[in-house]
Amino acid sequence: MNGEELTEQETALYDRQIRVWGVDAQRRLSKSHVFVSGLKGTAVEFCKNIVLAGVGSLVLNDDNPATGEALAANFLIPFDENMGGEGSLAELCCDSLKDFNPMVHVSVEKGDLSTFGVDFFEKFDVVVISCCSLAAKKSVNEKCRKLSKRVAFYTVDCRDSCGEIFVDLQNYSYAKKKVDETVQCQLQYPSFEEAIAIPWRSLPRRVAKLYFAMRVVERFEDVEKRRPGETSIADLPNVMKLRNELCLAHSLNESQIPDSLLERLVVSTKEFPPVSAVLGESSARLFEVIKAISGKGDPLKNFFFFDAVDGKGVIEDISTS
């Protein structure tokens, strides 16, 4: 028991989930420190859940003002007719989240994500970024990897009725229970940069098409210096052109990235709330599974895709090994 027992209050509050994953897991959960940047609908779902589940602390980062569109997908911020200028998204979400579970320490870190140095991330066990540029994803991921301790890195993105989760647990070892023995397993995760650099031809057959489509759009936004989600129907011809170039370079059949899928990603960039719920909660769940339940199945490696159109939630292992 390590001499640290859950308090009576904790046992009562977390009763139902302890029944699923046990006391030790709950204790581990309550010692983990999490950073989340980019507070749109999907990330907000994630935050809600890890706060309810009882993580140790949560630091929020998003200096954007709480304007109409940001509010539309956010159930953490009370509606106010005179909204505007009353604090950043992170600040407003922080107030609500604190209220969700007084036992979790929730705070705000102001500033641009790209300005945070390697040392900044040392405080955390888990770093989650959402709605970020390609450059930001690569750079934050690299900073996490430079630390001597292992910091789990996640990206979560939702566009229209589909989305993607990426996970980097670096070098992850875990105990796995076989019939009557426990074996130690090792998983080697690639960084985001390494993963997306893998030639498309060498990926397993029938990889989710969404993987390729997301790479095309991400690349387009990067080249055109757009903010994430800053695309419209007018961009479609250029996005398709980029698709063709990439497919040629990777010798992949263009039909693997259908026009219709690209159109959805480019045109309606808004998060569709039920899909945000599925994605945000799936990421919270993957996080819980990894943090909490060792020895029960393998942790996710390393992409998760969901598309409401076909209804599938698929895990893809996109790594060299």
Place this chain on the structure above:
Amino acid sequence: MEHLSAIKGAKVLMVGAGGIGCELLKTLALSGFQDIHIIDMDTIEVSNLNRQFLFRQSHVGQSKAKVAREAVLRFRPQISITPYHANVKDSDFNVDFFKQFSVVLNGLDNLDARRHVNRLCLAADVPLVESGTTGFLGQVTVHIKGRTECYECQPKPAPKTYPVCTITSTPSKFVHCIVWAKDLLFAKLFGDKNQDNDLNVRSNDSASSSDHSEDVFERKKDEDFEQYAKRIYDHVFGHNIESALSNEETWKNRNKPRPIYVKDVLSDEIQQNGNVDKTPATDNSSMLSAMAYLGLKNPQDIWSLKENSRVFFAALKLFFSKRQKEIGNLSFDKDDHLAVEFVTAAANIRAASFGIPLHSLFEAKGIAGNIVHAVATTNAIIAGLIVIEAIKVLQNDSKSCRMTYCLEHPSRKMLLMPVEPFEPNKACYVCSETPLVLEVNTHRAKLRDVVEKIVTSKLGMNLPLITHGSGLLYEVGDDLEEDMVANYAANLEKVLSELPYAITGGTMIQVEDLQQELVCNINIKHREEFDEEKEPDGMVLHGWTQAPAAENKDTATSSSNNGASTSSTSTTLVPTDMEEDDELTILETGIETIAAGKKRKLSDVSNSETPIPTDDKRAKKIAEHAEDDVVVMLDDEKKNSR
């Protein structure tokens, strides 16, 4: 987004504002739904707070439906949410009520209510999106009359039942001890004295001592409390075991239990145990705790036999000294802390007697309290999927509707697995008009037996009406004439063949629920004998879609115990989180089959303890669908590009 107009114009009914309900209401509001009605009879409890995120500590005790509405209006004040703090089975929620909705979304936690809503949706011809979760598993299904199967087209596994002798005489698992402590001992000591109770059922003829034992639970005039408590302890854990041991036959192939008496465990201690008056005075009976009184802190700890005995006495004492008024009409409630303590201690002492491993209060509470294991993320994912399916239904795009399973471990790379819905089952007595067959001894069974064992419990009817030819035999309702009520009451006590419109072999009766607008025809087949072990109801209903229970095997041979048990209470309901769990049992077999890539495995499963009659076909379909994946994707893309 073309779905916006469909969403804006929709009027939806949510049933349940609990784990799934909170998430669902939030996601509906964010997705742009404008007119949401929500029914839930429950009030908020502390253990809801970790996942039912619309609720706070300060809301404990208030209506879930009402508090959920207020919480959502805080971020979406423009929309209309109508809460009903009521039971969905109330007569106000009739077919006309259901007809006003475009779609009904279920976030329920029990089979009974699910069946009821299913019938109303069928009668009102309103599509139903149904859901359930257990731990990391969950599922969403779509039920559209005439197009897809209804909720009751497939067998719903029965709640586990145990022969009464397993509970009273030959427990082999901890759950048996819990059932004994909760349904027999607790009920005997604190519940309604007039209820039948098998606590003293013995394995052999013990007429002489059973007369005597009738009085054991009555506190004698001027009897000192210590004396009384010790007498109960010695009787249930000592003498009862002793007399069970006297039946050698029972223990031929079993380990003999050990009688436990107070003197062996506690010596003189209980007398010195101070008095309960030193516990803080409180009016709130839910705050009373034997653990606190004894200085036991951690509910995860497994207490020793001695500690369990001390908890037993302390809890008994607190009940008799502080909650005297409630005695005689208490029933077990998992949120009644003192009751949980008492049941845990009693079950553990019994377990010790039978060499069954002891359990912590935390574990015992889970077993006794019918607690559904829940994780917030699963509920939220399922709620998102419900909204996605609801939108398809509202766009009249029922062809793209899917049943979706949320899995704990990926199967064919999928954590969320969509499957094409099944067609209605032509033999389903709920959504098609296939008659049922009832085998019954028409010269011995009373109408009451048919009403209680068949109409209410198996057919799940709420307000039944039974007719035979043109004659009305039985009816339930608020607006009945007095003489009719008397007439029906008299009918209940009559044997079937002696009713005014005699029910005999070869006749057909009609059973109808006016609220559910469900009519079932039942063909009667006379049969003389029934097997008490295998057919404890004394009658058998065919064509009814509930899978047989699994558990009875280990005691099937102990027929020597039967003489003493009364047929009216020959089985005891065991509290497991059956509804949500059991559906998922079916699911898991299906999925396992796919994951292992060998369909054979399933037949092993269906030949095993739990017969799942139609599952083979279903699992195959799931497997085929999963293999199909390329085709499915192309299909959907075509649709999308249009």
